[in-house]
Amino acid sequence: MAEFTMELNDEQKEVRDWLHGFAADVIRPAAAEWDEREETPWPVIQEAAKIGIYSLDFYAQQYFDPTGLGIPMVMEELFWGDAGIALSIVGTGLAAVGVLTNGTDEQIGTWIPQMYGDPNDVKVAAFCSSEPDAGSDVASMRTRAVYDEAKDEWVINGTKTWVTNGGIANVHVVVASVDPELGSRGHASFIVPPNTPGLSQGQKFKKHGIRASHTAEVILDNVRVPGSCLLGGKEKLDERLARARERLRKGGTGSSSPAGSRERGKNAAMATFEASRPAVGAMAVGTARAAYEIALDYAKTREQFGRPIIDNQGVAFQLADMRTRIDAARLLVWRASWMAVNGKPFTAAEGSMSKLFASETAKKVTAQAIQILGGNGYTREYPVERMHRDAAIYTIFEGTSEIQRLVIARTLSGMPIR
Numbered sequence: 001m002a003e004f005t006m007e008l009n010d011e012q013k014e015v016r017d018w019l020h021g022f023a024a025d026v027i028r029p030a031a032a033e034w035d036e037r038e039e040t041p042w043p044v045i046q047e048a049a050k051i052g053i054y055s056l057d058f059y060a061q062q063y064f065d066p067t068g069l070g071i072p073m074v075m076e077e078l079f080w081g082d083a084g085i086a087l088s089i090v091g092t093g094l095a096a097v098g099v100l101t102n103g104t105d106e107q108i109g110t111w112i113p114q115m116y117g118d119p120n121d122v123k124v125a126a127f128c129s130s131e132p133d134a135g136s137d138v139a140s141m142r143t144r145a146v147y148d149e150a151k152d153e154w155v156i157n158g159t160k161t162w163v164t165n166g167g168i169a170n171v172h173v174v175v176a177s178v179d180p181e182l183g184s185r186g187h188a189s190f191i192v193p194p195n196t197p198g199l200s201q202g203q204k205f206k207k208h209g210i211r212a213s214h215t216a217e218v219i220l221d222n223v224r225v226p227g228s229c230l231l232g233g234k235e236k237l238d239e240r241l242a243r244a245r246e247r248l249r250k251g252g253t254g255s256s257s258p259a260g261s262r263e264r265g266k267n268a269a270m271a272t273f274e275a276s277r278p279a280v281g282a283m284a285v286g287t288a289r290a291a292y293e294i295a296l297d298y299a300k301t302r303e304q305f306g307r308p309i310i311d312n313q314g315v316a317f318q319l320a321d322m323r324t325r326i327d328a329a330r331l332l333v334w335r336a337s338w339m340a341v342n343g344k345p346f347t348a349a350e351g352s353m354s355k356l357f358a359s360e361t362a363k364k365v366t367a368q369a370i371q372i373l374g375g376n377g378y379t380r381e382y383p384v385e386r387m388h389r390d391a392a393i394y395t396i397f398e399g400t401s402e403i404q405r406l407v408i409a410r411t412l413s414g415m416p417i418r
Contacts, residue, residue: 001342002066004335008073012065016073022053023081028383031082034212035386040168041085041212042122048089049119053078056116059093063100068341072282072333079286083390084212086283088124091164091213092116095125095173097276102189102231111191115171126169128160128218143220145176145190147234152227154190156220159202162397166216167201170194174220178237185244188237191229198223209389276398277351278336281358284394285330288362291369291387292322298373315372322365329358349404349411356404359394366391 008016026047034041048054062070078086092115099111117123134140143158156176160166172192179186192199202217227234296319299310309315332354339350346352366388370377377384395401409417 002068002338004338005067006331006334008069009067012067012069012073015062015070016077019053019074019077020080022048022051023077023086027078027081027085031085031212031383031386032380035082035084036211038206038211040124040165040214041088044085045089045124046119046122049116049122054089054092054116054122056096056112059096063097064341066341068338069334071279072285072330072337075279075282076286076289076330079283080290081286082212083283083287083387083393084210086286087164087210087213092123092125092169093279094127094164094276095169095171098127098173098189099191099231104231104233107191107228107231111171114194115169117170123170124165124168125171125173126163126165126167126218128163128166128172128174130160130162132159132161141175141177141184141187143174143176144180145178145188147178147227148224151224153224154227154230156190156192156198156223156225158220160218160220161202162205163216163218165214166218167204168214168216172199172218173231174218174223179241179244182241182244182248186241189231190225191231192220192223192225193229196223196225208392209386210393277355277404278333278340280394280398281329281333281336281354284355284358284362284391285326285333287387287391287394288322288326288329288358288365291366291384291391292319292326294382294384295319295322295369295372298376302373309372318368318372322368325361325365329354329361332357347411349408352399352404352407352411355394355399356401356408359391360401362391362394363388 026044030041030044034044045054052058059071059074062074065071075086075090078089096112096115099108103111115123115125131141131143134142141158143156143160145154145156147154156174158176160174163172166172171194174190174192175187176190177186178188198221200219200221202219204214204216207215230237296310299315299319300308302309310319332350336346336350336354338344339346366384369384370388373382373384376382379385399407406417409415
């Protein structure tokens with residue numbers, strides 16, 4: 001087990017500087033254009049693929065970094081460049097984590113490479129969990145998967161929403177209920193291979209921020225997938241369902257309890273989100289840092305009444321608070337990332353803590369940056385306006401701030417707080 005450290009090693013610093021260069025030279029100059037176009041920035045993704053940033057090998061190397069700092073470092077630097085483009089580059093990772101967390105070795109080896117494609121033919125993947133009536137309330141999921149034993153196929157029906165890369169993905173990972181009576185413990189994840197009949201894109205959303213990232217509904221109409229596309233396999237699923245049914249028979253509940261929420265593998269979607277929350281926190285840190293740096297530079301060069309505005313305590317103290325919050329958020333993210341990689345349980349919901357604090361920091365810091373730039377900050381001539389719009393998503397997706405607080409409170413108290 002690697003010791004926790006706040007210092008990147010030489011190799012990590014080299015990777016960080018390489019990523020920062022790509023973010024500064026390729027992502028940031030393209031950010032305003034793709035934000036206005038509200039389209040997937042395929043040329044930028046291809047550039048990332050050509051130099052090895054958008055690839056299975058690169059993310060696997062960072063994912064298995066024993067210090068746990070590989071993934072948060074990647075996220076912070078890319079999202080420092082631009083959140084919308086960066087999400088287009090890393091959005092496939094959520095589906096990949098879903099397979100890594102829940103899949104067999106054979107499924108990992110078969111499907112994750114198909115999620116990325118190659119530099120000459122880049123692909124993306126999508127993780128489909130949220131539904132129109134089941135976002136934070138995953139137990140209310142209506143998408144159903146029914147096993148056709150005669151054909152060894154699963155038949156999936158339902159509608160997913162807020163899906164990054166939904167409908168344009170080569171591979172979709174879909175969370176569905178296989179036993180509604182068991183609530184969230186009756187869920188399973190399925191691979192939907194490319195060009196599977198019955199899967200289609202529904203509404204594409206026009207968003208407030210992260211507009212370079214494609215977000216849409218995914219409609220599943222009698223989608224049939226082979227039995228081998230059930231992540232983890234049917235034997236493992238049957239064993240898990242049997243345990244949940246026995247618990248229900250003895251007077252328990254099908255849904256996860258506060259204590260049981262710390263058990264790994266208890267729910268496919270939740271296992272994926274638990275693994276990704278510190279990474280989302282790192283995204284928020286990157287956006288906050290970018291806005292802070294622009295505000296700091298502006299305050300040092302912008303003059304009013306014959307002196308730089310940073311000479312005023314009202315501005316200088318805001319910048320001091322911004323930097324303090326950013327550093328505190330990064331430390332929470334790094335701690336949770338190190339714990340996750342080294343198998344330390346989140347006994348105080350440290351993953352949710354990191355996501356909560358970092359996402360709230362991004363919203364606050366980007367708003368303060370606009371205030372420091374004044375009227376200029378409110379225009380699209382300066383990027384802090386876009387960063388503020390982008391930052392709003394961090395307190396919403398992959399568990400709202402309210403849900404993070406609920407998770408933390410339940411974990412600390414052991415009580416079913418509602």
